[in-house]
Amino acid sequence: MKIDSIGNWRRTHHTVDVKPELDGQEVTLFGWVQEIRDLGGIRFIILQDREGTVQITVPRKKVSGEVLSKSDALQKRFSIGVKGTVQKTEITPRGVEVIPKEIKIFSTASPQLPMDITGKVPANLEVRLDARALDLCREENIAVFKIQHAAVEAIRSFLFEKGFIEVHTPRIIASATEGGAALFPVNYFETKAFLAQSPQLYKEQLVMSLEKVFEIGPFFRAEESHTRRHLSEFVSIDIEQAFATAEDVMQLLEQLMQHACKVVKEKCRRELATLKHRLEVPEVPFKRLTYTKVLEDLKNEGVEIPWGEDIPTPAFRTLGKVHPYFYFITDWPTHSKAFYIKPRDDNPELCEGFDLMWRWIELSSGGTRIASKELLIERLKEKGLNPESFKHHLQTFDYGMPPHAGWAIGLERLTMMLTGKRNIREVTLYPRDRFRLTP
Amino acid sequence: MKIDSIGNWRRTHHTVDVKPELDGQEVTLFGWVQEIRDLGGIRFIILQDREGTVQITVPRKKVSGEVLSKSDALQKRFSIGVKGTVQKTEITPRGVEVIPKEIKIFSTASPQLPMDITGKVPANLEVRLDARALDLCREENIAVFKIQHAAVEAIRSFLFEKGFIEVHTPRIIASATEGGAALFPVNYFETKAFLAQSPQLYKEQLVMSLEKVFEIGPFFRAEESHTRRHLSEFVSIDIEQAFATAEDVMQLLEQLMQHACKVVKEKCRRELATLKHRLEVPEVPFKRLTYTKVLEDLKNEGVEIPWGEDIPTPAFRTLGKVHPYFYFITDWPTHSKAFYIKPRDDNPELCEGFDLMWRWIELSSGGTRIASKELLIERLKEKGLNPESFKHHLQTFDYGMPPHAGWAIGLERLTMMLTGKRNIREVTLYPRDRFRLTP
Numbered sequence: 019m020k021i022d023s024i025g026n027w028r029r030t031h032h033t034v035d036v037k038p039e040l041d042g043q044e045v046t047l048f049g050w051v052q053e054i055r056d057l058g059g060i061r062f063i064i065l066q067d068r069e070g071t072v073q074i075t076v077p078r079k080k081v082s083g084e085v086l087s088k089s090d091a092l093q094k095r096f097s098i099g100v101k102g103t104v105q106k107t108e109i110t111p112r113g114v115e116v117i118p119k120e121i122k123i124f125s126t127a128s129p130q131l132p133m134d135i136t137g138k139v140p141a142n143l144e145v146r147l148d149a150r151a152l153d154l155c156r157e158e159n160i161a162v163f164k165i166q167h168a169a170v171e172a173i174r175s176f177l178f179e180k181g182f183i184e185v186h187t188p189r190i191i192a193s194a195t196e197g198g199a200a201l202f203p204v205n206y207f208e209t210k211a212f213l214a215q216s217p218q219l220y221k222e223q224l225v226m227s228l229e230k231v232f233e234i235g236p237f238f239r240a241e242e243s244h245t246r247r248h249l250s251e252f253v254s255i256d257i258e259q260a261f262a263t264a265e266d267v268m269q270l271l272e273q274l275m276q277h278a279c280k281v282v283k284e285k286c287r288r289e290l291a292t293l294k295h296r297l298e299v300p301e302v303p304f305k306r307l308t309y310t311k312v313l314e315d316l317k318n319e320g321v322e323i324p325w326g327e328d329i330p331t332p333a334f335r336t337l338g339k340v341h342p343y344f345y346f347i348t349d350w351p352t353h354s355k356a357f358y359i360k361p362r363d364d365n366p367e368l369c370e371g372f373d374l375m376w377r378w379i380e381l382s383s384g385g386t387r388i389a390s391k392e393l394l395i396e397r398l399k400e401k402g403l404n405p406e407s408f409k410h411h412l413q414t415f416d417y418g419m420p421p422h423a424g425w426a427i428g429l430e431r432l433t434m435m436l437t438g439k440r441n442i443r444e445v446t447l448y449p450r451d452r453f454r455l456t457p
Numbered sequence: 458m459k460i461d462s463i464g465n466w467r468r469t470h471h472t473v474d475v476k477p478e479l480d481g482q483e484v485t486l487f488g489w490v491q492e493i494r495d496l497g498g499i500r501f502i503i504l505q506d507r508e509g510t511v512q513i514t515v516p517r518k519k520v521s522g523e524v525l526s527k528s529d530a531l532q533k534r535f536s537i538g539v540k541g542t543v544q545k546t547e548i549t550p551r552g553v554e555v556i557p558k559e560i561k562i563f564s565t566a567s568p569q570l571p572m573d574i575t576g577k578v579p580a581n582l583e584v585r586l587d588a589r590a591l592d593l594c595r596e597e598n599i600a601v602f603k604i605q606h607a608a609v610e611a612i613r614s615f616l617f618e619k620g621f622i623e624v625h626t627p628r629i630i631a632s633a634t635e636g637g638a639a640l641f642p643v644n645y646f647e648t649k650a651f652l653a654q655s656p657q658l659y660k661e662q663l664v665m666s667l668e669k670v671f672e673i674g675p676f677f678r679a680e681e682s683h684t685r686r687h688l689s690e691f692v693s694i695d696i697e698q699a700f701a702t703a704e705d706v707m708q709l710l711e712q713l714m715q716h717a718c719k720v721v722k723e724k725c726r727r728e729l730a731t732l733k734h735r736l737e738v739p740e741v742p743f744k745r746l747t748y749t750k751v752l753e754d755l756k757n758e759g760v761e762i763p764w765g766e767d768i769p770t771p772a773f774r775t776l777g778k779v780h781p782y783f784y785f786i787t788d789w790p791t792h793s794k795a796f797y798i799k800p801r802d803d804n805p806e807l808c809e810g811f812d813l814m815w816r817w818i819e820l821s822s823g824g825t826r827i828a829s830k831e832l833l834i835e836r837l838k839e840k841g842l843n844p845e846s847f848k849h850h851l852q853t854f855d856y857g858m859p860p861h862a863g864w865a866i867g868l869e870r871l872t873m874m875l876t877g878k879r880n881i882r883e884v885t886l887y888p889r890d891r892f893r894l895t896p
Contacts, residue, residue: 021829023802024700024860048700050665050857068668095857097665097828099700124700125828128855151853154666163667167622174613183606186692186868188887189628189675190641190652202629203644204652206689207679213629213643213652220887226489226536227593228602229507235674236628240646250645253625261463261487261538261563363462389536389564390460414590416567418489418534421463429625448627448659 019091022122027099033065033072034288038113040104045116047072047100050155051092052136061089065100065116068160070288074100075107075115088121095127095135095152143443150448161289162445165282166433170234172281173255176274182232182257187220189213189236193407200240202250213238216426218358219411221258222387225422226414229260234429241451249430249442251450258424264370264386267423268346271374271382272302275344282436295438304374305345312347315340326351331378338378347373357397360386374425376435384425391415458530461561466538472504472511473727477552479543484555486511489594490535491575500528504539504555507599509727513539514546514554527560534566534574534591582882589887600728601884604721605872609673611720612694615713621669621696626659628652628675632846639679641689652677655865657797660697661826662853664861668699673868680890688869688881690889697863703809703825706862707785710813710821711741714783721875734877743813744784751786754779765790770817777817786812796836799825813864815874823864830854 030046049067056062063074076089092098099122107115132149133141137156146153153159174184190206191214201212217233224231233256241248259267279299283290290297307315313323319336323329329337352361352369359371371385388394391412395405405412433445443449469485488506495501502513515528531537538561546554571588572580576595585592592598613623629645630653640651656672663670672695680687698706718738722729729736746754752762758775762768768776791800791808798810810824827833830851834844844851872884882888 024702029700048859050859068666097857097859124860125854125858127857131856149852149856151662151665152856154663155856160666163624164622167624170623171613171617174610178610183603184609185602185606185886186675188690188889190677190690190889205642223590224593224886226590227507227599236625238629251627251629261468263463413588415564417570417588417591417594418536418566419564420487420489420536421563447624447663450627450629 019123019126021126022099022124024099024122024124027101027122032069033067034070036072036104036112036114036116038106040114041106043104044119045102045104047102047116049098051094051096051098054092054094063089063092065098066155066157070157072112073110073115074102074118075105076118081118085118085121088123089118091123092121093127093129095131095155097124097127098122099124143441147443147449154447157292159444161286161292162433162437162439163447164289165286165293165436166429166445168282168285169278169432169436170255170429172278173274174234176277177232177257180230180270182230182259183228185217185221185224185228185231185233186235187214187217187224187233189238192410202238202240215239216254217256218356218426219408221256221424222358222419222422223411223414225258225260225420226417229420230257231259232257249446249449249451252446253429255427255429255432256424257426258387258422260420260422262423263421264348264372264384264423267384267425268306268372268374269303271384271425271427272300272304272344272346275304275374275381276300276302278432279436293437293439297436297438300344305341305343307341307345307347308349309347309351309368310349312337326354328354334375334378334380337375341375342377344381345375347375353400355385357401357403358387358394360388361393361397370423372425374427376431379431379434380428381431381435382425382427384423386421386423389415389419389421391419458562458565460565461538461563463538463561463563466540466561471508472506473509475511475543475551475553475555477545479553480545482543483558484541484543486539486541486555488537490531490533490537493531493533502528502531504537505594505596509596511551512549512554513541513557514544515557520557524557524560527562528557530562531560532566532568534570534594536563536566537561538563582880586882586888593886596731600725600731601872601876601878602886603728604725604732604875605868605884607721607724608717608871608875609694609868611717612713613673615716616671616696619669619709621671621698622667624656624660624663624667624670624672625674626653626656626663626672628677631849641677641679654678655693656695657795657865658847658850660695660863661797661858661861662850664697664699664859665853665856668859669696670698671696688885688888688890691885692868694866694868694871695863696865697826697861699859699861701862702860703787703811703823703862706823706864707745707811707813708742710823710864710866711739711743711783711785714743714813714820715739715741717871718875732876732878736875736877739783744780744782746780746784746786747788748786748790748807749788751776765793767793773814773817773819776814780814781816783820784814786814792839794824796840796842797826797833799827800832800836809862811864813866815870818870818873819867820870820874821864821866823862825860825862828854828858828860830858 029048049065052066053064059078061076100118101120102116102118190211204211237254283297321333349368350371355369355371359369362368374382398405430442468487488504491505492503498517500515539557540559541555541557629650643650676693722736760772788807789810794810798808801807813821837844869881
């Protein structure tokens with residue numbers, strides 16, 4: 019089949035912007051064939067683009083021979099351009115159709131697509147991920163990633179306003195940034211290296227110079243677990259702030275969450291409707307529960323956890339029923355948090371680390387960091403980590419480490435909250451998890 | 458030494474905002490001791506924060522005993538808080554000083570710092586990179602990264618306005634994205650994987666659904682070369698656009714460059730002054746030179762390059778003298794560009810790929826992409842690549858691949874242009890290159 023080039027054609031409107039008010043006007047539309055229906059003398063083509071769909075109506079007797087043969091050649095997912103006249107009508111839901119004067123076929127598509135692109139015939143997630151580029155064409159998925167985009171934009175401009183500087187820290191690192199969690203090994207020329215699981219140590223070092231920094235980007239965790247909320251490659255939204263405490267950054271975090279929800283609710287009405295998701299803008303301050311209080315709440319629900327132990331996922335699900343919204347968990351046992359989290363001055367058993375929860379999902383965690391080199395070395399040892407392998411980082415504490423605090427938000431989990439999706443792979447373009455690497 | 462906590466202290470002003478107009482007012486300042494000078498009965502402390510410096514003047518007889526003992530304990534790079542009164546004065550360049558009422562010492566620093574933090578005694582780059590966290594405290598370096606931050610913010614908002622959606626593509630990939638260039642191997646659980654050298658194939662797939670996408674983030678190249686403009690880990694600014702040609706995205710790129718220069722020149726006056734760099738806002742359109750024309754220009758300069766061969770760095774340096782500004786190089790020989798660059802319809806020997814040059818530095822490269830599966834397979838073979846290892850990508854061409862074009866800008870090279878720095882490691886927080894991994 020002859021493939022057309024764009025030539026001098028340029029899009030004049032997106033499908034959603036073709037409205038009855040344009041009756042009689044000529045428009046140039048680009049997109050893909052979503053559906054084709056024949057009604058005797060008339061052929062209906064549903065043209066889809068990023069913003070929605072519009073009906074192209076081809077009255078066989080009234081169009082040129084070339085338009086007719088082109089429209090007959092069309093199949094689902096052909097990428098096409100249409101030059102035509104807008105016409106008011108009663109027969110389409112949007113009250114408008116386009117009568118083509120010229121059609122260009124930019125590319126064909128396979129007659130056997132791996133799934134129904136209208137989503138009317140649901141496909142299971144594995145099939146969808148195997149044909150992800152096609153799966154992402156479904157209006158529902160486009161909505162998810164538009165919402166994610168709007169949220170990230172809102173978060174960035176919020177942090178800009180607050181005087182945070184965006185930084186780009188290394189992903190290939192010489193030694194474990196946080197110890198503990200599993201790292202992916204990389205062959206870095208002749209030496210062995212790892213993929214960073216967070217910008218933690220770098221962002222802490224940077225508060226010495228840039229004071230308030232943030233980074234949004236991919237990080238890596240060789241998670242053995244395969245759950246609905248873990249990915250081995252995820253996007254983290256990290257901040258670190260000099261001369262600040264946990265309470266300062268908790269207030270920043272709750273304001274940020276409120277702002278992100280507000281912006282998404284305003285800018286993404288159409289997308290939220292497509293997802294049938296009702297997003298509420300939370301009020302601040304968020305509830306603050308101590309770790310000890312959480313154990314009590316769980317006990318009342320019949321879930322007994324000895325003080326000092328981690329809270330397992332099933333318990334969090336119970337907790338999410340008791341507190342079905344945003345809440346902070348504070349005053350964790352020091353030993354249960356990372357080595358860089360500052361113990362409380364009045365009671366070193368407890369630390370100034372916190373988690374931000376949304377129902378049963380941990381959206382963010384952070385805290386006041388340790389600014390004293392001696393204390394940090396002590397904590398490393400308590401964690402069974404070797405201070406020697408952190409010597410480059412420890413060295414920086416000789417340069418005047420200020421008191422500082424920060425947090426990290428998992429973008430995918432945030433997107434689950436914003437879109438109402440319950441599987442983290444649904445909110446990741448090309449999920450990387452324990453059992454999926456290709457493509 | 459007793460270390461103070463911030464308690465209820467919060468910064469009221471940055472050093473630069475302490476101006477004579479505030480004469481008599483109380484301020485709370487946070488920062489670091491940059492210099493200390495004693496003049497008999499008076500001690501001068503230069504307090505540095507992210508935005509600049511201010512003089513703290515301690516008249517021994519007039520301050521409390523506690524302030525006196527604290528100020529006597531201070532050394533370079535101690536992180537401190539100062540509550541004091543602003544005082545107009547003739548003796549400081551900025552016409553203002555602060556008389557402390559209270560001083561808090563948040564952290565000490567080593568009496569032997571690896572370099573002079575005022576930068577008056579220059580240290581060589583290796584020494585500086587070994588103590589990078591400290592090196593980054595120098596006003597000049599803070600200026601570099603503030604400029605980079607302002608540029609990235611300007612670029613993002615520009616792309617937002619143009620309707621681009623920010624995406625997050627995988628860094629851990631199953632097979633080489635572009636073939637050719639060296640990749641870093643990663644052990645991905647039981648399977649062998651690689652670090653992505655670009656989002657190329659993913660961003661091309663995404664134009665099928667999101668139409669206009671961009672990504673700003675780290676990518677990886679196992680460059681054997683060790684030059685002043687290569688890093689093994691770099692930040693790439695990538696866009697891809699459906700229903701567009703090379704010319705469309707070249708126009709977008711030159712407007713973007715103009716916009717970024719304009720914003721930086723306006724927002725970063727102080728930083729550009731610190732760097733003694735005169736940034737010009739370029740006029741658009743940029744000069745467009747064909748590859749063939751470039752060879753002629755070089756021949757006139759006595760540099761002979763046979764048609765079809767690559768242009769080596771020394772030749773680019775010569776070219777940079779002939780064209781000392783922004784210019785595009787177009788109409789490259791098809792075989793000299795990546796497999797996904799579209800050959801010209803009228804002459805397949807030449808392709809629709811382009812480079813954006815600034816003097817001798819390649820800032821960006823891009824082009825019209827191949828939208829036909831058959832042609833792409835052909836080009837893969839010509840490049841000696843195995844279509845089988847690209848089957849997941851090739852498959853997506855069955856889903857209706859639209860005509861599309863895009864480009865990638867290297868953020869570090871862009872920052873070199875904006876800051877006047879000539880070594881790429883100067884514009885990278887923690888450079889990762891052939892010979893440096895730690896910390």
